[in-house]
Amino acid sequence: MTTLTEEVMAAPPTPLARDRAPRPAWIEIDLRQLRRNFQLINQAKPRQLRHLAVVKDEAYGHGALPVATAAVAAGAAFLAVSTLEEAMALREAGFRSRILILGDRHEAELPWCVAHNLTCCLSEPDTVARLAQLAARAGQRVPVHLKINTGMNRYGVRWNETLPLVQKILAEKSLLLEGALSHFAQSDETEKTFARLQLARFHEALNELAARGLTVGLRHLCNSGGFLDLPEAHFDMVRLGILPLGVFPSAVCRRIPGLAAVMSVKARLAAIQHLQPGDHVGYGMRYTAAAPRRIAVLPLGYGDGFPRVRNQGWALIHGRRAPVVGGVSMDALTVDITEIPEAKLWDEAVLMGRQGDEEITVHDIAQLKNSASYDVLCSWRERLPRVYLHDETTV
Ligand SMILES: *Cc1c(COP(=O)(O)O)cnc(C)c1O
Numbered sequence: 502m503t504t505l506t507e508e509v510m511a512a513p514p515t516p517l518a519r520d521r522a523p524r525p526a527w528i529e530i531d532l533r534q535l536r537r538n539f540q541l542i543n544q545a546k547p548r549q550l551r552h553l554a555v556v557k558d559e560a561y562g563h564g565a566l567p568v569a570t571a572a573v574a575a576g577a578a579f580l581a582v583s584t585l586e587e588a589m590a591l592r593e594a595g596f597r598s599r600i601l602i603l604g605d606r607h608e609a610e611l612p613w614c615v616a617h618n619l620t621c622c623l624s625e626p627d628t629v630a631r632l633a634q635l636a637a638r639a640g641q642r643v644p645v646h647l648k649i650n651t652g653m654n655r656y657g658v659r660w661n662e663t664l665p666l667v668q669k670i671l672a673e674k675s676l677l678l679e680g681a682l683s684h685f686a687q688s689d690e691t692e693k694t695f696a697r698l699q700l701a702r703f704h705e706a707l708n709e710l711a712a713r714g715l716t717v718g719l720r721h722l723c724n725s726g727g728f729l730d731l732p733e734a735h736f737d738m739v740r741l742g743i744l745p746l747g748v749f750p751s752a753v754c755r756r757i758p759g760l761a762a763v764m765s766v767k768a769r770l771a772a773i774q775h776l777q778p779g780d781h782v783g784y785g786m787r788y789t790a791a792a793p794r795r796i797a798v799l800p801l802g803y804g805d806g807f808p809r810v811r812n813q814g815w816a817l818i819h820g821r822r823a824p825v826v827g828g829v830s831m832d833a834l835t836v837d838i839t840e841i842p843e844a845k846l847w848d849e850a851v852l853m854g855r856q857g858d859e860e861i862t863v864h865d866i867a868q869l870k871n872s873a874s875y876d877v878l879c880s881w882r883e884r885l886p887r888v889y890l891h892d893e894t895t896v
Contacts (some may be wrong), residue, residue, distance in 0.1 A: 521886045525847070526768035526801035528881055529854070530563050531890045532571065535763045538745045539575035545757050546728070550735050553579040553601065553721065555742030557587060561878040563746055563764055564887055566594050572745065573598055579620075581740060585610050588619045601646060605656050615639050622648040622682065624657050626669055633673035644679035645670060647717055649706050651683040651699040660702040667715055680719035680738075681707065689726025689751035696727065700734045729755040748863050748874050762863060765854025766807075766881060769847045770818070772798040773838070782835050783827030787811045796826060797838045799850055804831040806881040807852065808870035816850040819843055820857025823850070853877075 546552065554572030556565040569580050569591060581601040582588050588600050601620045608631055614621050615635045623629050623645050636643035647667060650657030658666050660683070670678050683703045688696050703722055710717060720736035725744035727734050743750050747762040774797075776782070776790040788811075799816060803809040809829050815822040816836045823836040823844075838844040853861050863874040870877070 524800075524886055525771060526799070526805065527766075527886045527888050528562075529765045529767060529888050529890060530567065531763050531765070532567060533890060533892060534747060534761055535563075535568065535571045535745065536575070538747050538760050538763065539571055541757050541759050542741065542745060543575060546739070547735070551578040551719070551721075551738035553577060553581055553738055553740045554745065555581045555603070555724075555740050556591075557581065557583040557603065557742070558879050561743060561746060561875065562881050563878070564889070565591065567889060568745070569594075569596055569598075575745075578738060585613055585619070589613070589617055592617050592619075605648070611635055615641065615643060620644055620646060620679070622646050622656065623666070623670065624648045624650075626666060629666065629669050629673065629676070633675045636673075636675035642675055642677050644677045646680035646682055646719075647678060649681060649683040649703060651702040651706075652695065653684050653686045653699075655684070657683065660706040661709075663706050664709065664713070667710055667717070671715065678717055680721060681717035682721045682740075685722070685724060685727050687726075688724060688731060689729070689749075689754040691753050693731065696731060696734075700731065703734075724750070726750040726754055729757075743875060743878070746878065748878065750874070752864060762854065764863075764878065764881075766801075766852040766885070767854070768799040768801050768816075768850050768852060770797040770838075770844060770850060771800040771833075771847075773844075773846060774798070774835075781827075784830055785811075785828055788827040788835075793839075794826075794837055795839045795842075795844075796835050797823065797844060797850070799834050799836060799852070800832065801852070801885065802830045802832045802834050804882065805885050807834060808866065810869050814866070814869050815861060816852050817854075817856035817859050817861060818848060818850045820859055822859060822861075 554577040556569045559565045560568035579599045579601050581603055583603050588602050591600055605624050606621050611632050612635055648657040649660050649663060651660045670676055685696050685699055719738050721738040721740060722734050722736055723739040725741050728739040747760050776794040776796055778790055778792055780790045782788040807829055811828040812826055814825040818841050821841050823838050823841060825834055826837045827835050853866055863877050866877045867874050
C-alpha cells in the first residue's frame with residue numbers, strides 16, 4: 502500500500518483563518534499544541550499502525566481544515582468526515598488525501614462520492630450495486646470499506662452475515678474492497694466486557710472471510726478509547742477524533758503524558774457592577790447578594806454554546822476561579838469577582854482552558870451540562886471567532 506503514503510505526502514497548503522470582526526469573546530486553537538499532540542500519538546503507537554484522522558463536525562469545533570492539515574503533516578493515512586459536504590470542503594481546500602465518509606450514503610450522494618474520489622463505507626447490497634454501476638460508468642475502480650455491525654447497531658452488516666455482501670462487492674469489477682471496519686459502543690470506560698465481545702465478533706467475521714480466502718484489506722476498529730486501552734484491537738489502522746485535540750475520551754482511559762487541550766474559550770470583562778445586599782442578578786433574579794459584591798459581565802452566553810446553567814460554573818480571572826452567579830443568558834454571563842480585587846474592565850477571562858496554575862477542563866464543563874466532552878467541544882457556536890495560534894504569530 503505504498504501509494505497511500507505517497508498520496509499523503511502531497512500535503513495541501515496551510516489554510517488561513519478568514520478575517521473576522523473583532524469580538525471580546527473568542528475561541529483559541531493552539532496549532533502548536535495540536536502538532537505536539539500528533540507527535541506524541543505517533544511516538545505512542547506502534548510504527549506500522551496507520552492512523553486515520555476523524556475531522557467531522559469541523560474537527561469537533563476546532564476547524565476541519567487546520568486540523569486536517571496537521572493530521573496530514575503527521576502522516577495520517579486517511580481523513581474521515583460524516584457528510585458529503587464536509588468531504589467536499591476538504592477537497593475544495595486542496596486536500597488530496599484519502600477521505601472516508603463515515604455512515605451510510607443515500608443513493609443521491611453516490612455520484613458525488615465517485616466524482617470527488619471519496620471513499621464510502623458499505624453496509625447493504627443496493628448501495629454496492631449502485632456504486633458499482635456509477636464507478637463502471639466513470640471507468641474507475643472505486644475503493645470501498647465494508648462496515649461490520651458488531652453490536653453498536655447503527656450502521657453495518659451483522660458480523661455473522663457478512664459473506665454474501667463481501668461476495669457481492671468482490672464480484673463487482675469496478676469496486677475494490679480496500680478495508681473493513683467496525684465501531685465500539687464503549688471503549689473508554691473501565692468496563693471493557695462489551696468492547697471485548699465486539700472485538701471477538703470482528704475477529705469472527707474476518708476469520709470466516711479468511712477461511713474462504715477472501716481478504717478485506719485494511720482492518721480498523723478502534724476510536725480514541727480503543728487506541729488507548731485496547732491495543733489488542735488495533736489491527737491495521739486506528740481512527741482518532743478527540744485524542745489529537747488533547748482531550749481524553751473519558752476520565753478513566755490511559756493517559757499519554759504531555760498531551761494537552763488545543764481549544765480554549767476566552768472573553769474579556771465587558772462590564773463590572775457593584776451590588777448592594779439584596780440586589781439581584783440577571784433574568785429571573787436567580788441570584789441575590791447577601792453582602793456587597795463585585796460582579797463582572799462576560800460577553801458570551803448560551804447563544805455561543807456556554808451551558809445554560811444558574812449559579813454554577815466558573816471563569817478564570819487572574820488565575821483564580823470566579824463563580825458564575827445568576828442565570829447564563831444568550832449573550833452574557835455574570836461572575837463574582839469580589840475575591841479578585843485586581844480584576845478590571847477588559848481583563849482576559851478563561852471559560853475553558855488554562856490560566857496561571859488553574860484549569861477549567863472540557864470535562865468540568867461536560868459535568869455542568871450533564872453531558873460528555875465530545876458534546877462540549879462541538880457545542881461552541883460558529884459566532885465565536887476562532888483564533889489560530891501558530892508558531893510565534895497569531896492569525
Ligand atoms: C467519530 C468516530 C470516530 C472517532 O472517535 P473518537 O472517540 O473521537 O476518536 C471513529 N470512528 C467512527 C465510526 C466515528 O464515528
